[in-house]
Amino acid sequence: MRQKIKDGWEERVGLKELIRTKLKEYKVPKGVNIFYTLGIVTLLAYMVQAVSGYFLLIYYIPHPDYAFKSIQDMMNIVPFGWFPRMIHIVVSNLMVVVIILHLVSIFVMLSYKKPRELTWVAGVCLLFITLIFCLSGYLLPWSQRSFWATTIVTNIPTAFPVIGEYIANVLRGGDNVSGITLSRFFALHIAFLPPIFLSIVGFHMFLVRRLGLSTPSFSKSAEGDADGPSFYPYFFLKQVFMIMVFFSVVFFIISFMPTLFIPEAANTPADPLKTPLHIKPEWYFLAPYQMLRIIPNKFFGISMQILLIAIFMLWPFLDTKEEKNILKRPLLIVMLIAALAIWVSLTIWGKRP
Amino acid sequence: MRYFLLSVLIIFILASSAIAGYREAFEKEFLYKSWGTEEQEINACLGCHSSDIMKPEFQGIPGEWKRSWHYQNNVLCHDCHGGDYKDATMSMSHQRGFVGTPKYADIPGFCGKCHVGILRNYLESGHGKALQATGKGPNCVTCHDSHNIQKASIDIINEGRCTRCHTYERAKIMKQAMFATENKIRDIDNLLENLTLEGMYTGNEKRELFSTQAGFRALFHTIDADLVKKRTDEFMQKLNAIEAKIKASFDELRFRKNFSAFLMLIFIGLGVVVYLLSKTYKD
Numbered sequence: 001m002r003q004k005i006k007d008g009w010e011e012r013v014g015l016k017e018l019i020r021t022k023l024k025e026y027k028v029p030k031g032v033n034i035f036y037t038l039g040i041v042t043l044l045a046y047m048v049q050a051v052s053g054y055f056l057l058i059y060y061i062p063h064p065d066y067a068f069k070s071i072q073d074m075m076n077i078v079p080f081g082w083f084p085r086m087i088h089i090v091v092s093n094l095m096v097v098v099i100i101l102h103l104v105s106i107f108v109m110l111s112y113k114k115p116r117e118l119t120w121v122a123g124v125c126l127l128f129i130t131l132i133f134c135l136s137g138y139l140l141p142w143s144q145r146s147f148w149a150t151t152i153v154t155n156i157p158t159a160f161p162v163i164g165e166y167i168a169n170v171l172r173g174g175d176n177v178s179g180i181t182l183s184r185f186f187a188l189h190i191a192f193l194p195p196i197f198l199s200i201v202g203f204h205m206f207l208v209r210r211l212g213l214s215t216p217s218f219s220k221s222a223e224g225d226a227d228g229p230s231f232y233p234y235f236f237l238k239q240v241f242m243i244m245v246f247f248s249v250v251f252f253i254i255s256f257m258p259t260l261f262i263p264e265a266a267n268t269p270a271d272p273l274k275t276p277l278h279i280k281p282e283w284y285f286l287a288p289y290q291m292l293r294i295i296p297n298k299f300f301g302i303s304m305q306i307l308l309i310a311i312f313m314l315w316p317f318l319d320t321k322e323e324k325n326i327l328k329r330p331l332l333i334v335m336l337i338a339a340l341a342i343w344v345s346l347t348i349w350g351k352r353p
Numbered sequence: 354m355r356y357f358l359l360s361v362l363i364i365f366i367l368a369s370s371a372i373a374g375y376r377e378a379f380e381k382e383f384l385y386k387s388w389g390t391e392e393q394e395i396n397a398c399l400g401c402h403s404s405d406i407m408k409p410e411f412q413g414i415p416g417e418w419k420r421s422w423h424y425q426n427n428v429l430c431h432d433c434h435g436g437d438y439k440d441a442t443m444s445m446s447h448q449r450g451f452v453g454t455p456k457y458a459d460i461p462g463f464c465g466k467c468h469v470g471i472l473r474n475y476l477e478s479g480h481g482k483a484l485q486a487t488g489k490g491p492n493c494v495t496c497h498d499s500h501n502i503q504k505a506s507i508d509i510i511n512e513g514r515c516t517r518c519h520t521y522e523r524a525k526i527m528k529q530a531m532f533a534t535e536n537k538i539r540d541i542d543n544l545l546e547n548l549t550l551e552g553m554y555t556g557n558e559k560r561e562l563f564s565t566q567a568g569f570r571a572l573f574h575t576i577d578a579d580l581v582k583k584r585t586d587e588f589m590q591k592l593n594a595i596e597a598k599i600k601a602s603f604d605e606l607r608f609r610k611n612f613s614a615f616l617m618l619i620f621i622g623l624g625v626v627v628y629l630l631s632k633t634y635k636d
Contacts, residue, residue, distance in 0.1 A: 072554045237631035244624030251617035259552040
């Protein structure tokens with residue numbers, strides 16, 4: 001009977017066939033390393049965010065009078081309510097780290113080169129959508145930090161002449177951050193962004209599968225050679241290993257550094273009448289924030305940032321050289337190190353009062 | 354593509370410099386205004402009192418206030434002295450509620466606008482009665498100072514301060530009566546601080562402690578050691594209840610830490626198993 005059901009199922013669904021052709025017979029290039037697994041770790045992080053987010057939704061009340069209290073009740077009264085919230089906070093930050101590492105490794109291996117330009121563009125889009133997720137998410141607890149950091153960020157579009165005030169007002173739903181802003185950011189966070197994110201993830205994964213994993217520049221195989229190991233179990237186990245590492249880091253932070261991403265201002269209810277002395281955006285916004293602070297012309301500062309984002313996103317179309325080994329491109333190495341050094345310096349500088 | 358991006362760069366640079374150069378409003382708003390950092394609020398009181406136009410004896414007031422407990426709790430000049438700190442020309446206008454410096458005998462009423470319970474007990478005390486009878490008894494600033502007001506603690510009662518007016522004997526008895534309760538308040542305050550640093554929201558417990566502490570300290574202002582001793586148990590019970598809640602929170606934090614560490618070990622273990630398993634495959 002059991003065998004009959006299994007056979008019937010296989011006849012109709014063809015799962016074994018699918019696993020055989022798409023996993024076991026699917027070859028990955030020789031020399032793929034653990035950096036190739038960062039994509040799946042990001043996807044998993046997103047799934048963890050979705051699941052922990054569902055639990056948070058049960059108790060969270062998106063209203064200025066109740067938002068902070070509902071979060072505190074979740075942390076202090078609801079049995080194990082702290083667990084999904086801590087996971088949500090820690091994974092949101094680590095997700096940004098993993099995406100940045102993923103992009104840097106792709107850049108170092110020059111995997112964005114033809115025909116994978118669109119895969120890169122989709123990846124960069126996913127980074128920015130993740131940042132918008134983070135931005136919209138940290139207003140929701142309605143704490144001093146979330147309120148004032150959002151005030152700073154929603155003030156940025158006002159740099160644009162003519163349409164700037166309009167954009168800022170659309171974001172905030174008025175002249176100031178208020179309950180309307182909270183409703184808008186809540187809707188953005190849970191309803192608008194997830195389908196956009198998933199669509200781009202789908203496109204990104206379609207391209208990865210369609211074009212195959214890029215062959216590392218130091219590999220002996222040529223691009224397109226199907227002479228590497230099987231996806232399953234060779235590459236699959238690498239992915240599972242990295243997922244275990246990711247979760248170990250998540251629980252290490254929750255256990256030993258629980259306040260790493262929750263400063264004191266995040267535990268103080270929002271007070272629109274009391275401006276904190278030192279309010280800073282989250283660490284991943286510190287570099288652009290500091291850049292805007294040191295450029296005296298607000299419009300010029302933001303124009304520069306838009307331009308840098310455009311260059312970053314469209315880089316595969318600008319780098320037209322065919323050489324795929326970064327070691328043979330010293331200028332590119334210098335450029336990458338300089339860009340990373342500037343980013344780290346601005347982040348550290350922005351952290352200081 | 355390169356030409357397109359170069360064109361965009363040129364357009365942005367030209368547009369920003371053109372707008373910055375020719376639009377007065379734009380310059381005023383974006384070129385010179387400090388932004389992206391904290392907005393500095395204009396405070397006419399601090400501006401004048403810090404400048405050379407002020408008499409030297411009044412110039413130190415902003416500095417004293419900035420070191421005070423009032424400053425840390427966002428109590429500004431106008432909260433006590435009235436007036437309009439946002440408008441320099443009208444800042445000392447009586448129409449805007451400016452009351453200036455109170456007369457010596459009016460100081461308790463001045464502070465008592467906020468510290469209502471303390472005023473009531475003070476007026477019933479020997480200190481208050483002396484002030485009301487002769488106009489010369491000790492008032493709030495005698496013990497707490499005027500602008501450099503520090504967070505109240507039992508240390509305010511000391512031989513140096515009390516013997517300016519009378520012997521220390523009675524004050525010593527009062528201090529002993531308050532000692533255990535004050536120590537408990539200090540310990541709970543420290544525990545709450547540590548709990549906040551651990552990432553727990555302590556707003557409710559802080560409010561309870563503040564209310565208990567305010568009640569106890571208002572009682573002290575009667576300068577009646579017997580009354581303080583009599584009601585100490587009542588305050589200690591309230592403080593014990595707050596302490597029990599804090600300790601429960603610390604236990605909860607310990608549980609969370611152990612639970613997460615346990616999960617971390619499970620994932621490390623699984624990671625090791627997967628790594629060893631991957632080594633068994635030869636492709």
